[in-house]
Amino acid sequence: MIFSWLVLGRAFHFAACLVIVATLGLDRLIVAPTAGLAAQRWRPIARWLLLLALPAVLVSGIAWFGAIAADMSGLPPAQALKAPILQLVWSKTHFGGLWQLRLTLWAATAVLLLARCNARLSTPATWLALLCGAALSVSLAWAGHGLFGNPVGWHLLADGTHLLVAGFWPAGLLPFALLFSDLYRNALPEQRNCLITLTRRFSAMSLASVALLAVTGLANSWFLVGPPSNLWRTAYGRVLLGKIALFAIMVGIGAINLLRLKPRISDGAVAAQLKFNVRAEALLSAGVVILVAILGLLHPACCK
Numbered sequence: 001m002i003f004s005w006l007v008l009g010r011a012f013h014f015a016a017c018l019v020i021v022a023t024l025g026l027d028r029l030i031v032a033p034t035a036g037l038a039a040q041r042w043r044p045i046a047r048w049l050l051l052l053a054l055p056a057v058l059v060s061g062i063a064w065f066g067a068i069a070a071d072m073s074g075l076p077p078a079q080a081l082k083a084p085i086l087q088l089v090w091s092k093t094h095f096g097g098l099w100q101l102r103l104t105l106w107a108a109t110a111v112l113l114l115a116r117c118n119a120r121l122s123t124p125a126t127w128l129a130l131l132c133g134a135a136l137s138v139s140l141a142w143a144g145h146g147l148f149g150n151p152v153g154w155h156l157l158a159d160g161t162h163l164l165v166a167g168f169w170p171a172g173l174l175p176f177a178l179l180f181s182d183l184y185r186n187a188l189p190e191q192r193n194c195l196i197t198l199t200r201r202f203s204a205m206s207l208a209s210v211a212l213l214a215v216t217g218l219a220n221s222w223f224l225v226g227p228p229s230n231l232w233r234t235a236y237g238r239v240l241l242g243k244i245a246l247f248a249i250m251v252g253i254g255a256i257n258l259l260r261l262k263p264r265i266s267d268g269a270v271a272a273q274l275k276f277n278v279r280a281e282a283l284l285s286a287g288v289v290i291l292v293a294i295l296g297l298l299h300p301a302c303c304k
Contacts, residue, residue, distance in 0.1 A: 006071070009064035010293035015286070016056035017137045019174060020109065021167025023049045024130040026175045029168075030201045038183065038194045045178050054110055057136070061099065061106070068095055098142050105136040137163050144296040149223030158219035161212065169209035170250060170285035176202050177278045184275055196265050199274070203258050210251055217247075226302030236298040243291040250281050250288075 023046050031042045069089045070080035079085075090096040112129035115121045138160040146152075146159035176198075183195055221240070231237035257277050264270040 005063065005067045006297055007290070007293045009060050009067055010296055011290050012056060012060035013064050014140065014292060015171075015289050016053045016060055017133070017140065018163075018167045018171035018289070019049060019053040020057065020133040021130070021137050021164070022171035022173075023053065023175050024126060024133055025168045025205075026172055026179070026202075027126060028130055029205060030176070030198060031179070034194060034197050034201070036194060038179070038198055041182050041186065042179050045175065045182065049175055049178075050113055054106075054113065057106055061102065065089070065095075065099055095143065098139065102136060102139050105132050105139065108132045109136060134164055134167065137167050145220075145224055145300055148300050148302075155220070155223045158216045158223070162216035162220060165209050165212045165216065169206045169213075170281060170288065172202070172205070172209075173278055173282040173285055177275070177282050180275055180278060184271055193266075195271060199262055199265055203262060206254055207258075210254070213247070217244075224300040224302055230302065234299075236295065236300055239291055239295050239298065243288055243295070246284050246288050246291070250284050253277050253281050253284075 027042070027046055031039055066077075066081050066086075069086055070077045072089055072093070072095075073080045073085050075085070090099070109129050109132040112125045112132060115125040116129060118125070140163055141156050141159040144159070146156045149155040180195065180198070183198075225231060225237060225240065231241055257274055261270050261274045261277070265274060
């Protein structure tokens with residue numbers, strides 16, 4: 001029961017943190033330099049994504065903390081979720097100290113997003129909110145297997161980088177898919193050239209992200225998997241193989257988008273196919289998040 005709650009809490013928390021990075025990253029790196037119609041259609045999409053993600057981080061973080069408190073205490077949830085137990089976990093454990101830091105980062109992100117509503121503060125507040133949101137995601141390395149392996153510092157660097165890059169791709173597929181669909185549906189034919197610009201920028205960011213995810217993923221496997229046979233001999237390895245398979249499918253779809261569809265995006269049928277493919281990638285990325293949530297609760301393959 002607690003395992004299921006931990007998986008759900010971790011998955012929602014990971015997803016919400018990454019959506020904040022994805023939304024603000026797309027805003028600063030993809031949409032802001034483009035301006036025009038894309039920026040106009042993007043604002044309400046970004047606002048709703050952030051309004052959903054920010055409280056989701058807090059609620060799922062509370063659920064995750066409660067599940068950890070129950071797991072640490074060994075008590076039934078009804079007894080574990082009482083003030084003395086929660087206070088003990090909050091003030092006396094590594095996990096509680098980490099959650100105190102992450103609550104501070106969450107509050108800073110929320111304040112900066114409010115400041116973003118002020119026209120004069122919008123640009124600097126958005127950049128600072130992106131930095132705080134990125135730190136919020138990177139700090140998850142200390143809540144999982146980032147502390148395994150030797151030297152720990154190098155593993156934390158690889159794991160934190162992996163989490164940060166995932167916020168730009170594949171998490172960025174969600175806001176990009178929403179913006180692409182909106183522009184495809186509402187823009188006049190002569191205005192759809194912004195789709196070409198946005199797709200070109202997003203493709204460049206995706207290529208860089210895939211390369212970094214592959215490198216940092218290999219580094220994480222070096223620390224956590226051990227001999228290659230552990231990939232099919234252990235539960236951790238089998239779940240990791242599932243994650244790698246989903247990642248490979250997403251990269252394959254992305255390659256089709258880049259090599260076959262993007263050069264002909266001005267064709268309406270091609271643009272529709274690209275929109276479908278991006279949505280499929282975004283759906284697969286949700287599966288990756290669930291598998292990551294499960295991996296964090298399994299013993300690393302190298303420690304079996």
